[in-house]
Amino acid sequence: MRPGLQLHRRALLGGTAALAVAAALPALAATGHEARIQGLLKAMTLDEKLGQLNQPAGGRQKALNSRIDAAALDLVRKGGVGSYLHVAGADFLRELQRVAVQESRLKIPLLFAADVIHGFKTIYPVPLAMAATFDPDIVQRCSRMAAIETSVSGLHWTFAPMVDIARDPRWGRIVEGAGEDPHLGSAMAVAQVEGFQTKNLSGKDAILASTKHFGAYGAASGGRDYDGADLSERTLNEVYLPPFYAAAQAGSGTFMTAFNDIGGVPTTANQALVRGVLREQWGYQGLVVSDWNAILELVAHGVAETPVQAAALALKASVDMDMAGGVYVAHLRQAIAEDPTLLPYLDQAVVRILRAKARLGLFDDPMRFGDAAREKTELLSADHRALAREAARKAVVLLRNDGGLLPIASSHKTIAVIGALADDARSQLGSWKARGEEADVVTLLKGLQGSAPAGVKIAYSPGVSVRSDDASGIPAAVETAKAADLVLLVLGEDFDHSGESRSRSDLGLPGPQVALAQAVAATGKPVVIVLMNGRPLAEPAVLDKAPAILETWFLGVEGGNAMADILWGKVSPGGRLPVGFPRASGQTPTFYAHNPTGRPADPDLLKDTARYHDADIGPLFPFGHGLSYASFAYADLAVDRASVAPGGIVKISATITNTGKVVADEVVQLYVRDPVASVARPVKELRGFTRVTLKPGEARRVTFTLRPEQLALWDASGWKIEAGRIEVMVGASSDDIRLRGGFVISAAGKGSAPAASLLTAVSVS
Ligand code: NOJ
Numbered sequence: 001m002r003p004g005l006q007l008h009r010r011a012l013l014g015g016t017a018a019l020a021v022a023a024a025l026p027a028l029a030a031t032g033h034e035a036r037i038q039g040l041l042k043a044m045t046l047d048e049k050l051g052q053l054n055q056p057a058g059g060r061q062k063a064l065n066s067r068i069d070a071a072a073l074d075l076v077r078k079g080g081v082g083s084y085l086h087v088a089g090a091d092f093l094r095e096l097q098r099v100a101v102q103e104s105r106l107k108i109p110l111l112f113a114a115d116v117i118h119g120f121k122t123i124y125p126v127p128l129a130m131a132a133t134f135d136p137d138i139v140q141r142c143s144r145m146a147a148i149e150t151s152v153s154g155l156h157w158t159f160a161p162m163v164d165i166a167r168d169p170r171w172g173r174i175v176e177g178a179g180e181d182p183h184l185g186s187a188m189a190v191a192q193v194e195g196f197q198t199k200n201l202s203g204k205d206a207i208l209a210s211t212k213h214f215g216a217y218g219a220a221s222g223g224r225d226y227d228g229a230d231l232s233e234r235t236l237n238e239v240y241l242p243p244f245y246a247a248a249q250a251g252s253g254t255f256m257t258a259f260n261d262i263g264g265v266p267t268t269a270n271q272a273l274v275r276g277v278l279r280e281q282w283g284y285q286g287l288v289v290s291d292w293n294a295i296l297e298l299v300a301h302g303v304a305e306t307p308v309q310a311a312a313l314a315l316k317a318s319v320d321m322d323m324a325g326g327v328y329v330a331h332l333r334q335a336i337a338e339d340p341t342l343l344p345y346l347d348q349a350v351v352r353i354l355r356a357k358a359r360l361g362l363f364d365d366p367m368r369f370g371d372a373a374r375e376k377t378e379l380l381s382a383d384h385r386a387l388a389r390e391a392a393r394k395a396v397v398l399l400r401n402d403g404g405l406l407p408i409a410s411s412h413k414t415i416a417v418i419g420a421l422a423d424d425a426r427s428q429l430g431s432w433k434a435r436g437e438e439a440d441v442v443t444l445l446k447g448l449q450g451s452a453p454a455g456v457k458i459a460y461s462p463g464v465s466v467r468s469d470d471a472s473g474i475p476a477a478v479e480t481a482k483a484a485d486l487v488l489l490v491l492g493e494d495f496d497h498s499g500e501s502r503s504r505s506d507l508g509l510p511g512p513q514v515a516l517a518q519a520v521a522a523t524g525k526p527v528v529i530v531l532m533n534g535r536p537l538a539e540p541a542v543l544d545k546a547p548a549i550l551e552t553w554f555l556g557v558e559g560g561n562a563m564a565d566i567l568w569g570k571v572s573p574g575g576r577l578p579v580g581f582p583r584a585s586g587q588t589p590t591f592y593a594h595n596p597t598g599r600p601a602d603p604d605l606l607k608d609t610a611r612y613h614d615a616d617i618g619p620l621f622p623f624g625h626g627l628s629y630a631s632f633a634y635a636d637l638a639v640d641r642a643s644v645a646p647g648g649i650v651k652i653s654a655t656i657t658n659t660g661k662v663v664a665d666e667v668v669q670l671y672v673r674d675p676v677a678s679v680a681r682p683v684k685e686l687r688g689f690t691r692v693t694l695k696p697g698e699a700r701r702v703t704f705t706l707r708p709e710q711l712a713l714w715d716a717s718g719w720k721i722e723a724g725r726i727e728v729m730v731g732a733s734s735d736d737i738r739l740r741g742g743f744v745i746s747a748a749g750k751g752s753a754p755a756a757s758l759l760t761a762v763s764v765s
Pocket of ligand 1: 292
């Protein structure tokens with residue numbers, strides 16, 4: 001190993017106790033699998049062991065299975081493959097598995113993996129939009145649906161959930177996660193793991209989850225994908241790691257390491273983080289897979305000189321499986337010859353891979369996944385489409401509605417739909433479409449056309465493409481607007497502006513969309529902006545003054561129907577922003593849970609304070625923001641005790657009343673603040689939320705049960721609970737706090753888990 005790789009292990013390890021993730025593993029010994037696994041390990045040649053660590057691509061993302069040729073089958077026969085990714089199809093995978101379990105010496109089944117990120121065939125909203133539901137239950141149900149479709153297609157494993165916290169919208173992969181907040185991110189992580197895996201992988205159609213990309217991939221410098229993260233131990237532990245911890249506790253069968261480095265140490269070689277924190281501190285026993293070719297990329301990072309060194313580093317860090325790189329299979333033999341102390345690491349990796357196969361029941365019945373008959377009935381079934389529609393409705397966020405432009409008034413008889421995204425089926429599928437097909441998508445235009453009330457005309461003009469400079473469609477769009485009573489102006493990004501390696505330096509509207517928006521606004525017609533995008537956008541010229549803005553992300557196959565439901569007023573929007581929208585690209589990153597400074601931002605520019613002179617303070621639309629067709633009153637905050645000691649609980653209750661005229665959802669949010677501590681604490685941190693449906697006039701009492709451990713802060717000694725006063729805030733968004741109270745933590749203490757990862761029980765009565 002090269003010098004410099006003795007990482008800041010001590011600091012990272014801190015004092016956190018090893019935790020009982022092991023409990024999530026079923027008792028393999030009891031089922032007889034452990035003996036079988038140990039027997040196999042003894043019987044395996046070195047090449048067969050290396051084969052288990054090998055996960056080649058069986059195809060390409062756009063051409064699944066395309067690389068399974070005669071040579072690939074031969075390699076399977078020789079025991080040279082442990083798993084394939086980018087494969088699918090019940091019949092195809094059954095035959096591939098047959099070769100492994102009938103024609104290889106040790107008859108070890110293969111693991112088949114794919115990126116099923118927001119649906120397999122029934123594509124539901126992109127993960128950022130799913131987080132906007134603020135509804136773990138619908139997230140869990142959608143993951144379950146995806147798992148059913150995935151498993152009947154012969155696959156065992158999805159590379160989801162992605163739980164990377166993203167505070168910089170320039171980063172294109174913000175679309176794949178739950179946004180800026182570690183508490184919301186933890187809840188979404190758990191919901192997905194439970195949906196994919198069922199309890200302990202025991203349920204029907206359970207598949208392995210892969211929580212990714214451990215540990216600070218979302219903190220890439222400047223929001224440039226793959227770039228390094230340089231962040232404090234505190235931020236790493238308090239902000240980036242909590243969702244990973246929550247997913248590990250929920251039993252996530254596998255983890256994937258990030259491509260990038262933290263302070264110069266690529267995670268794929270980070271012994272302190274992967275072996276130290278994940279395995280030793282958290283007690284994680286599952287399978288860890290590298291990201292695509294990331295082991296070989298350790299050479300490009302400059303921490304290994306040769307692929308042999310790269311392989312040794314990753315193995316020592318506790319990365320079990322090599323995705324697509326072929327480095328382990330090609331170079332570990334030499335690495336082990338040079339350093340026989342690597343052999344036990346190899347055996348550990350093999351055992352973890354075999355255990356993953358055993359947990360899925362593949363040693364008992366290697367063909368238990370994949371069912372060609374069920375493929376025909378489950379994929380894109382009516383039930384699945386209905387669930388995708390429910391999720392899409394819940395994900396829509398009403399950002400502004402001045403003058404009540406929405407829902408569309410019944411007096412409006414001609415509705416102009418302007419913007420190419422309105423009928424862009426591919427974009428509506430979002431960044432990861434697995435087996436989703438454009439033909440199955442109901443676009444916004446189709447959804448409106450299919451549901452317009454009698455006598456209402458939908459007039460469409462694409463205006464401009466988001467991908468070209470051609471503004472020649474603007475005059476026709478203006479004519480369409482002039483002839484209408486109301487304009488729905490559809491603006492944003494296409495599916496390929498966000499996602500992997502799709503970072504952007506400018507968060508503005510691409511193409512000639514600003515010119516289109518200005519020309520349409522100049523008609524004087526009432527305009528509702530419908531945004532479609534995979535990241536927060538910042539386009540002051542358009543967004544600052546628009547009277548009505550509806551955020552719809554990329555909503556999947558049922559998106560058009562769901563948007564129509566909201567626009568016509570059949571359903572009230574209730575989604576909330578999982579990440580704030582900055583006012584300008586240069587204000588990035590901006591996030592609500594920032595620390596106070598000695599000179600807090602002040603509107604008075606004559607004062608020297610922490611702000612930009614050319615932009616107002618804070619985001620345009622903050623975390624947690626979202627409006628409704630109803631209104632809600634918050635009253636009667638009660639904190640059930642004045643003080644609480646570590647280990648105790650405190651209950652915080654409030655009454656929420658629908659004061660509007662329609663049935664609607666409200667997302668009630670609990671924030672906390674530690675106003676005086678040994679280090680500056682965030683001005684606000686989410687620690688609880690619930691989405692409630694209320695009829696007009698209906699009132700509900702919402703009670704959050706909080707623990708002092710959820711206020712713990714990270715320092716070199718681990719999770720520390722400090723005595724003192726805690727402020728609590730209950731409200732409708734991070735900047736719409738309606739009720740305030742507090743309690744005192746009566747004594748100092750220790751926490752054992754990342755504070756933000758601890759989910760808050762909420763009751764509604
Ligand atoms: C690279 C991506 O970073 C990862 O998220 C994905 O799962 C793999 N490619 C496999 O497609």
